[in-house]
Amino acid sequence: MESFNSRIDLTPLTTAVDAIRAEVGTVIVGQHQTIDLLLTALLADGHVLIEGVPGVAKTLTAKLLAKTLSVGFSRIQFTPDLMPSDVLGTSIFMPKTGDFSFRQGPIFANLVLIDEINRAPAKTQAALFEVMEERQITNDGTTYPLDEPFMVLATQNPIEQEGTYRLPEAQLDRFLFKIVVGYPDAAAEVDILKGHHQRRNLTDAVQAVSAVLSAGQLASLRAQVHQVHVEDKLFEYIAQIVQATRANKSLYLGASPRASVALLNSAKALATLRGRDFITPEDVQELAAPVLRHRILLTPEREMEGGTADDVIAQLVQKIDVPR
Secondary structure: OOOOOOOOOOHHHHHHHHHHHHHHHOOOOOOHHHHHHHHHHHHHOOEEEEEOOOOOOHHHHHHHHHHOEEOOEEEEEOOOOOOHHHHHEEEEEEOOOOEEEEEEOOOOOOEEEEEOHHHOOHHHHHHHHHHHHHOEEEEOOEEEEOOOOOEEEEEEOOOOOOOOOOOOHHHHOOEEEEEEOOOOOHHHHHHHHHHHHHOOOHHHHHHOOOOOEEHHHHHHHHHHHHOOEOOHHHHHHHHHHHHHHOOOOOEEEOOOHHHHHHHHHHHHHHHHHOOOOEOOHHHHHHHHHHHHOOOOEEOHHHHHOOOOHHHHHHHHHHHOOOOO
16 A cells, blocks of 8 residues: 555635534524534535434525535425336427427525425435436436436435335435434524524525535545545555444344445545544444444334434444554
C-alpha cells in the first residue's frame, strides 16, 4: 500500500457545510444529528429514507436542504393510486409528427423529495429501482440518463399503517441511510415555540433560505471525499461488522455487500464533515445504525421479545474488536 502523505484542503468543504447548517438553522431548531446525516449522505452521493411521526419536520428539513443547493428540485406525494408513469414520465403521441415524444416525470430533478413513500403500491415502488441505483430510466427501450447530482429524500410515518405498503427489501437496500427522527427535548420544544412566536410566516422564512452550493461545487466536494484515507484495518473492521449481521441468531436477513460500500463511503464523508482526511473506527460506529437498520430483518422470536434493529446493531458492534 502506498504511503499516505498528501493532505486534503477541507476549507471549502467546511465553509460550505457551515453555510448550509446556518441557512437550515434559520428555520429548524435542533435536529443536529439529522442534518449532519443528511449532509453526510449528500457528500457520499446517497439516498436517504427519513422516518418519524407527523409533525417532527421531516419534510421541512428535506425542503430546506434542497433550498441551500442551486439544483433542480421536485416533490412527489406518493398515494395508493400513483402509477409508475406519474413518477418516471410517459410517451405522448404527437399528431403533427405522427411520433411519440417522451415527457419527463418529476423524478427528473437533482433532488427529489418523496413524501410518504410507503403509500404507493409495489408497482410504483419498483419503478424507482433503476433510477435510484443507475441514475437513469428506461422507457419504450430508450434509456434516459439523469443529470448529476441525483438524490432521493423519502419520508415515511412508522405508526400509521392503514393504506401503506411495506417497501421491498431491494428498494430499502438502495437507501444509504434510514434516519429516525424523534421528538425534540423540552428545551428544543421551547425554542421551537419561540421561533414560531417571533416568525410571522413560516413560508416566508423558508423562501428566505438562500442557495449556498452549486452542482459544480458539490461535485468538487464529493471528489475530495473520495480522497479520504482509509487504513487496511478499517476495511477489515467494516467487513467484520457487516459479516456479523449474516451470522446473528437474532436476524432473519443480514446486510448485503452494498451495505459495506455504504458504510465505507458514508464514513469517508462523515470524516470530512468532522474536518479530517482519514476515517476512524468511531466514524464507522456512529454510522452503523443509519446504514444497517433498514437492511436487516429481525427473526419473529426477537421481535416478540421487543428487540429492535438498533439494539442488535449496537450488540454486534460492541462484540467486534476495535482496530487501533
